[in-house]
Amino acid sequence: MKAMGRPVTQSVPAFRRLAALATLDLQSDRLLAEAAMHSRSLQPGRELLTEGAPVPGPTLILSGWAARARLLADGRRQIMSLILPGDLIGNCRQNLPLAVSSVVALGHLTLCPAPAITEALKQAHAVSHALDEAYLLAQITRLGRLSAEERLIDLMLEVRDRLALCGLVTDNAFAWPLTQSALADVLGLTPVHVNRTLQQLRGSGDVILRAGRVQLMDPSGLATRVGHVTARVTSDTEAARHDR
Amino acid sequence: MKAMGRPVTQSVPAFRRLAALATLDLQSDRLLAEAAMHSRSLQPGRELLTEGAPVPGPTLILSGWAARARLLADGRRQIMSLILPGDLIGNCRQNLPLAVSSVVALGHLTLCPAPAITEALKQAHAVSHALDEAYLLAQITRLGRLSAEERLIDLMLEVRDRLALCGLVTDNAFAWPLTQSALADVLGLTPVHVNRTLQQLRGSGDVILRAGRVQLMDPSGLATRVGHVTARVTSDTEAARHDR
DNA sequence: CGTGCGATTGAGTTGGTTCAAGGCCAGTGG
DNA sequence: CCACTGGCCTTGAACCAACTCAATCGCACG
DSSP, X not given: OOOTTSOHHHHSHHHHHHHHXXXXXXXXXXXXXXXXXXXXXXXXXXXXXXXXXXXXXOEEEEESOEEEEEEOTTSOEEXXXXXXXXXXXXXXXXXXXXXXXXXXXXXXXXXXXXXXXXXXHHHHHHHHHHHHHHHHHHHHHHHHHOOHHHHHHHHHHXXXXXXXXXXXXXXXEEEOOOOHHHHHHHHTSOHHHHHHHHHHXXXXXXXXXXXXXXXXXXXXXXXXXXXXXXXXXXXXXXXXXXXX | OOOTTSOHHHHSHHHHHHHHHSOOOHHHHHHHHHHHHTOEEEOTTOEEEOTTSBOOSOEEEEESOEEEEEEOTTSOEEEEEEEOTTOEESOOSOSSBBOSSEEEXXXXXXXXXXXXXXXXXXXXXXXXXXHHHHHHHHHHHHHHHOOHHHHHHHHHHHHHHHHHHTTOOBTTEEXXXXXXXXXXXXXXXXXXXXXXXXXXXXXXXXXXXXXTEEEESOHHHHHHHHTOXXXXXXXXXXXXHHOO
């Protein structure tokens, strides 16, 4: 479908992420290309996984955003984590695990089964899983100890880092398809307050936010301001070399 | 050391938890008994794992409580999760992973290496890991969407459920070695406000709290009040049958 | 008999919520 | 072509849950 000589791991953002997490051999590459053939698509708002239901096989997000969320009895909703292109869902060790949260598509979604036959792919899955956990911990400190403004900045920095792994960040600008009310559910705030906080950030020139995209004007400045550190999970420096 | 005919999985609370998570065979039992020989102890406040440092082999908490915490630049601290007897730390899939958070002993701690040679033990580790993740998600909704009182109740219910797996709960009463300021770091509150919220709970007769122990007066009432659901990770009903 | 840590209390402040309108599209159907 | 609808964003004003600051108390320990 794309240029023949070029491996899919370079042309598809989601695959670039996997290639950044582990060194993929030729066979892994072929398996991914094969998996991409069986991709399916999902409409916004559709559930990709339901809390309490058995988890299907591991699935790779090819494009679009999703959210791992839990709904409380009285209608409150908390989004535990965002799921971005290249992320895996249902990536766990057990035989027949039950989902501990729902996963819902935040926009149009494309996904395919995630093969994990080769050692390289298994490694990529393991690293991806470790990163997922790191993101959960980051989310906990955000909610527990950061102010509204800090939460917002910290989240944007995390998303930037994560999208950078797939090569979806240029000049610190990237997609931002989040509704303010979805954002509120991520950050544990009200939509109204998210709105006001966003305005503050725009007003101070820290971010530019229009038409479903953000640009961070001074990422490293912001990072030191909120004490953000990029999640690292392996000791090798391999991942760093991959982002162009 | 204990009665000869009785397997260690019944006499040691931490082992009872593992036995509750997977059906342990005789060999697993022997391995645990062997591991217990190599137990070591740790003083309160000591770090069991340091953020950014490589993770040692999987370790089992035999007794005492610990906390997985992250410290912010300005001194704020967030405890991501409590680590209780029978819990595993450093229980992950990777070769040489880096710790994404520190683990600090909240009191006197006893621990031993956690063997995972047999299939049964591997299974127990996998289930334990899945539960850990479920607790992280619970922590996120607590911090993001629950009020101070709800957070406190929900946490107490979680701890009760978890300690029950080791048989450390009698009549809904169990150990509660948490300082109010540690509790504040868990719940994302200030110590002062934790104090006031605790008084409220005591005043309303919902909990009795003295001398490092809590008793929940109406756990199921409390559970429905805060929408607490006990984490379940496997579809089999086996785990339920184990708690006496 | 200090000394220090943890729990408690009071009074004032604030970050974030709530409630309630309005505004701004993009899509839809007449 | 325009009116109508439904999401989503924006704004204002009042309110309140939780925070801050600062003392005081109780107690275990040396």
